[in-house]
Amino acid sequence: MLRAYWWKILCFVLLMYVCSYGFYVKVPRLDDRLQQTIRNFFFHVPMWFGMMVLLTVSLVYAIKYLNNPTAKNDIYASAYAATGTIFGFMGITTGALWANYQWGQPWSGDPKQNGAAIALLIYLAYFVLRGSMNDDEKRARISAVYNIFAFFMLFPTLWILPRLTQSLHPGGQGSSGNPGVNGKDLAPSMKLVFWPAVIGWTLLGVWITTLKIRLQILIEKHS
Numbered sequence: 001m002l003r004a005y006w007w008k009i010l011c012f013v014l015l016m017y018v019c020s021y022g023f024y025v026k027v028p029r030l031d032d033r034l035q036q037t038i039r040n041f042f043f044h045v046p047m048w049f050g051m052m053v054l055l056t057v058s059l060v061y062a063i064k065y066l067n068n069p070t071a072k073n074d075i076y077a078s079a080y081a082a083t084g085t086i087f088g089f090m091g092i093t094t095g096a097l098w099a100n101y102q103w104g105q106p107w108s109g110d111p112k113q114n115g116a117a118i119a120l121l122i123y124l125a126y127f128v129l130r131g132s133m134n135d136d137e138k139r140a141r142i143s144a145v146y147n148i149f150a151f152f153m154l155f156p157t158l159w160i161l162p163r164l165t166q167s168l169h170p171g172g173q174g175s176s177g178n179p180g181v182n183g184k185d186l187a188p189s190m191k192l193v194f195w196p197a198v199i200g201w202t203l204l205g206v207w208i209t210t211l212k213i214r215l216q217i218l219i220e221k222h223s
C-alpha cells in the first residue's frame with residue numbers, strides 16, 4: 001500500500017512543512033516595503049510551477065488523443081487542464097495580494113498581470129468550448145486541438161510580451177528584481193522551503209486531478 005500511496009504521503013508532509021516552516025524560516029530583509037510579505041513567495045510562485053506541470057501533462061494527453069482517439073485520453077487532458085487552470089487562478093490571486101502591498105493596489109494593469117489574465121481566459125474558453133458541444137467525439141477532437149493552441153499561447157502571454165514592455169514584476173523589462181525573488185540569487189534559507197513547496201503543490205495538483213479523473217470515469221461508466 002505504501003508503494004501506491006507514497007507520493008500522497010510525501011505531498012502531505014511537504015505541504016505541512018511549507019505551511020509551518022514557511023512562516024518561521026528567516027527571510028532576507030530586502031526593503032521596507034517587501035518585509036515579511038516575501039513569504040508569499042512560497043505560495044505564489046509554486047502555484048505557477050504547478051500550473052505549468054499540470055498544463056504540460058494536459059498537452060501530452062491532448063496530443064495522445066489526436067494520435068489515439070480514446071475517451072481515456074480526452075478525460076485525462078480535460079482533467080489536467082481543469083486543475084492547471086485552478087492553480088493559475090490561485091497563482092494570480094496570491095500575486096494580487098502580494099501586489100497590494102508591493103505596488104499599492106492588487107491590480108495595476110502590469111503586463112505580467114494582464115498576460116496571466118489573458119492566458120487564463122484562453123483556458124476558460126477551452127471549457128466553454130467543451131460545454132458547447134454535445135457530440136462526444138467532436139468535442140474531444142476540437143478540444144484537443146484547442147488545448148495545444150492554448151498551451152503555446154502561455155509563452156507569449158506569460159514570458160515573452162511582459163519582458164518586452166515596462167513591468168514592475170521581477171524579470172520584466174525595467175524591473176531590477178531583487179535577490180529574494182530571483183531564482184539564481186534566492187537566499188539559501190528560502191530554498192529550503194521554496195523547492196519543497198514547488199514539489200508539494202505540484203503533487204497536490206496531481207492528486208486532485210486523479211480524483212477528478214476517477215470521478216469522471218465512474219460517470220462515463222454509469223451514463
